[in-house]
Amino acid sequence: MDETMKAIGFLQNLPIADEKSLFEFETKKPKATGHDLLVKIEAIAVNPIDVSIRKSATKKLKNPRIIGWDALGVVEGCGEEATLFKRGERVFYAGAVNRPGCNADYQLVDERLVGHAPQKLSIVQSAAMPLTSLTAWESLFEKLGINPDAQINKGKTILIINGAGGVGSIATQLAHWAGLQVIATASRPETVKWTLEHGADEVLNHHKNLTEELRKAGHQSVDYILGLNDIDGHWKEMAEMIKPQGKIVSITGNKQPLDLGLLKPKSATFSWEWMYTKSFYQLSNMITQHETLEKISALLDEGVLKSTVTKVFEPLNAANLRQAHKMIETNRTIGKIVIRK
Amino acid sequence: MDETMKAIGFLQNLPIADEKSLFEFETKKPKATGHDLLVKIEAIAVNPIDVSIRKSATKKLKNPRIIGWDALGVVEGCGEEATLFKRGERVFYAGAVNRPGCNADYQLVDERLVGHAPQKLSIVQSAAMPLTSLTAWESLFEKLGINPDAQINKGKTILIINGAGGVGSIATQLAHWAGLQVIATASRPETVKWTLEHGADEVLNHHKNLTEELRKAGHQSVDYILGLNDIDGHWKEMAEMIKPQGKIVSITGNKQPLDLGLLKPKSATFSWEWMYTKSFYQLSNMITQHETLEKISALLDEGVLKSTVTKVFEPLNAANLRQAHKMIETNRTIGKIVIRK
Numbered sequence: 001m002d003e004t005m006k007a008i009g010f011l012q013n014l015p016i017a018d019e020k021s022l023f024e025f026e027t028k029k030p031k032a033t034g035h036d037l038l039v040k041i042e043a044i045a046v047n048p049i050d051v052s053i054r055k056s057a058t059k060k061l062k063n064p065r066i067i068g069w070d071a072l073g074v075v076e077g078c079g080e081e082a083t084l085f086k087r088g089e090r091v092f093y094a095g096a097v098n099r100p101g102c103n104a105d106y107q108l109v110d111e112r113l114v115g116h117a118p119q120k121l122s123i124v125q126s127a128a129m130p131l132t133s134l135t136a137w138e139s140l141f142e143k144l145g146i147n148p149d150a151q152i153n154k155g156k157t158i159l160i161i162n163g164a165g166g167v168g169s170i171a172t173q174l175a176h177w178a179g180l181q182v183i184a185t186a187s188r189p190e191t192v193k194w195t196l197e198h199g200a201d202e203v204l205n206h207h208k209n210l211t212e213e214l215r216k217a218g219h220q221s222v223d224y225i226l227g228l229n230d231i232d233g234h235w236k237e238m239a240e241m242i243k244p245q246g247k248i249v250s251i252t253g254n255k256q257p258l259d260l261g262l263l264k265p266k267s268a269t270f271s272w273e274w275m276y277t278k279s280f281y282q283l284s285n286m287i288t289q290h291e292t293l294e295k296i297s298a299l300l301d302e303g304v305l306k307s308t309v310t311k312v313f314e315p316l317n318a319a320n321l322r323q324a325h326k327m328i329e330t331n332r333t334i335g336k337i338v339i340r341k
Numbered sequence: 342m343d344e345t346m347k348a349i350g351f352l353q354n355l356p357i358a359d360e361k362s363l364f365e366f367e368t369k370k371p372k373a374t375g376h377d378l379l380v381k382i383e384a385i386a387v388n389p390i391d392v393s394i395r396k397s398a399t400k401k402l403k404n405p406r407i408i409g410w411d412a413l414g415v416v417e418g419c420g421e422e423a424t425l426f427k428r429g430e431r432v433f434y435a436g437a438v439n440r441p442g443c444n445a446d447y448q449l450v451d452e453r454l455v456g457h458a459p460q461k462l463s464i465v466q467s468a469a470m471p472l473t474s475l476t477a478w479e480s481l482f483e484k485l486g487i488n489p490d491a492q493i494n495k496g497k498t499i500l501i502i503n504g505a506g507g508v509g510s511i512a513t514q515l516a517h518w519a520g521l522q523v524i525a526t527a528s529r530p531e532t533v534k535w536t537l538e539h540g541a542d543e544v545l546n547h548h549k550n551l552t553e554e555l556r557k558a559g560h561q562s563v564d565y566i567l568g569l570n571d572i573d574g575h576w577k578e579m580a581e582m583i584k585p586q587g588k589i590v591s592i593t594g595n596k597q598p599l600d601l602g603l604l605k606p607k608s609a610t611f612s613w614e615w616m617y618t619k620s621f622y623q624l625s626n627m628i629t630q631h632e633t634l635e636k637i638s639a640l641l642d643e644g645v646l647k648s649t650v651t652k653v654f655e656p657l658n659a660a661n662l663r664q665a666h667k668m669i670e671t672n673r674t675i676g677k678i679v680i681r682k
Contacts, residue, residue: 244619244621254602257598260613267479267614269613271610272601273608274605281607283585
C-alpha cells in the first residue's frame with residue numbers, strides 16, 4: 001500500500017472565514033525521481049501568491065490543490081539525477097508554482113531551485129526568507145542589472161515602493177548591502193520604523209504624491225525603482241521620478257492599461273519580475289536560484305541580512321493557514337508570516 | 342555686421358506639396374562656444390523624426406525652425422572647451438534635437454555627440470549613417486544589453502521588425518556582426534532582398550501573423566526583439582514570440598495603450614530607445630555617442646559595415662528637401678536618403 005501524508009488545500013474559491021476555504025486531507029506521499037528532492041517540511045511561509053491562487057479557482061476542482069511555495073525542511077530522498085544535496089540536510093526554497101505546494105508533510109522540489117538553510121538562524125527565521133529573497137535578488141541584480149559591488153553603486157539611488165512588505169523588507173536590506181541609497185515608501189508609524197530598521201535611508205509616504213515627496217526629500221529623480229504595490233496608482237509618478245535611461249522593475253501586475261509612452265522621452269526600461277518564471281518555463285538558468293539561495297543563506301549567517309519574520313503560527317493546520325491567509329488579505333502585513341509544523 | 346548663412350526651415354505644419362512647408366531663408370551664422378563645434382555642412386540625411394517635428398507645429402512659429410539631425414561636414418570652429426577635434430577635420434553626427442538642425446550652411450554641435458567621418462567612404466555614403474547607427478547601437482548593446490562579442494552570442498536570436506528601413510538596415514548588420522542569428526521582417530521582394538544583403542539570415546513577412554511566420558521558420562521564440570515599426574500592431578505577437586526573460590526594445594511609440602501585462606508571466610523586459618535622450622537631458626554619458634560614432638566609423642572603413650544610402654539628392658535646397666520628406670512620408674523607403682550640399 002502507498003504511504004500517505006497530510007496536506008492542506010482547497011477545492012474552490014471560498015471566503016477565508018469559510019472552513020472549507022482551506023482544509024486538511026490525506027494524499028499519497030510522493031517519491032523523488034530525476035532532479036527532485038523529497039523534503040520533510042518543518043516550516044512554511046505564506047505569501048500573497050497563495051491567496052491569489054486560492055482565489056483564482058473559477059470552478060470546483062476534482063481533487064484538492066496543495067498550495068504554498070516557500071518552505072524549509074529536511075531532505076529525506078534524492079532523485080537519481082540529484083547531486084547537490086544529501087539526505088538529512090536542511091534546505092529552504094520557493095519551488096515551482098505549477099507543482100504541488102509545501103502546505104503538506106512532504107514536498108517534491110527540483111534541487112536546482114533549492115539552497116542549504118542558514119545554520120545560525122532558527123527554523124522559523126529561515127523559513128521566512130526564500131521566496132522574498134529570490135524575488136528581491138532577481139529584481140535588483142538581474143532585472144535592474146545592479147552590480148552587487150557596493151563601491152560601484154556609491155551615489156546611486158533606488159526607490160522601493162512598499163518597503164515594509166515581505167519583498168520590501170529584504171529588498172531594502174539587499175539594496176543597502178549593494179551600496180545604494182535606499183528610499184523606501186511606507187505610511188504607518190510602525191511600517192516607517194520597520195523600513196528604517198531594514199536598510200532604508202529615507203522613507204516617503206506612499207499615500208501622498210510620491211513625486212512631490214521625493215522632491216521634498218531633496219531628490220529630483222532616482223536611478224532605479226522597484227515597484228512592490230499598486231503599479232496602476234503609482235505609474236505616472238514612477239515615470240516622473242525615474243532618471244533618463246533609468247530602470248523600473250515591478251512584481252505587481254497592472255489592472256488598468258499603463259501608458260508605456262510616458263517612459264519614451266527618457267528611454268527608460270521596464271521589467272517584470274516573477275520569481276517563478278525560471279521554473280515555470282524550465283529555463284536553463286534555473287540553477288541560478290540554487291546559487292542565489294546559497295548566497296542568501298551565507299549573508300543571513302554572517303548577519304549581513306536579517307530575517308523578516310514578524311508572525312509565527314504553530315502547528316501547520318488548516319485553521320492556522322486560514323488565519324495567515326486572512327492576514328495577507330488585509331494587504332497590511334509587515335515582514336513575513338511563518339507557520340511552524 | 343554679423344555674417345549670415347542660408348538655412349531651410351518651416352513656420353507651420355503644411356502638406357509637403359505646399360512650397361511653404363519647407364523654405365529657404367537667411368539667418369545669422371552661429372559661433373562655437375563651450376563644447377560646441379561649428380560645422381560647415383557637406384551633406385545631410387533625412388529621417389522620420391524630421392517629418393514628425395515638421396508636423397508637430399500646432400501654431401505658426403514666429404521664426405522659422407531649422408530641422409534635420411543627421412549630418413556630415415568639416416569643423417570650421419571649436420569652442421574654448423572642445424578638445425576632441427581640430428579645425429579642418431571631417432565629422433559626422435546626429436546632434437541634439439532641441440537645438441537648430443543641419444538643414445543649413447553651418448550648424449553648432451556639442452563635440453561629445455560627434456565622430457570622425459569614415460575615410461574610405463564617400464561623403465554621401467558616410468552622411469547616411471550617424472543617426473541610424475547610434476539608434477541601432479544603443480538599442481542592441483545598451484538597451485538589450487547584448488555583448489558585442491560574437492562568440493558569446495552564438496545561438497542567440499534577434500527579431501528585427503522592419504529590417505529594410507533606415508535603422509533596420511544598419512541594425513541587421515550590427516546584429517550579424519555581433520554573432521546573433523538575425524531574423525528580420527520585410528514584405529516586398531525588394532525589401533526582402535535588401536534585408537538579406539544587409540545581415541539578415543531569414544526574413545519574415547510582417548503583413549502576415551509574425552508568430553506563425555516565426556514558428557513556420559522553425560523558431561518557437563527569440564531572445565531579443567527590436568521593434569522599428571507599428572508597435573501597436575505587433576505588440577501581441579511580440580509578447581508571444583519573446584523568450585521567457587527575453588528583452589524587447591522599440592524606437593517607435595505606441596498610439597494605443599499596450600497590454601504590458603502580456604509580458605509578465607515571462608518576466609520580460611521592455612525598453613524604449615530614443616537616440617536623443619542623452620543630449621536632450623544632457624546626461625553625463627553623452628560622450629558615449631562620440632565613442633560609438635568612432636567605432637562605427639572604423640567598422641565602415643574596415644568594410645565590416647556598409648553604408649545604407651539608397652537615394653541621393655543634390656543640392657541641399659528646399660525643393661529637394663521637400664522631395665525627401667515626401668518619400669519618408671510614404672513609410673516605404675529602403676535604407677537612407679541623403680542630400681549633398
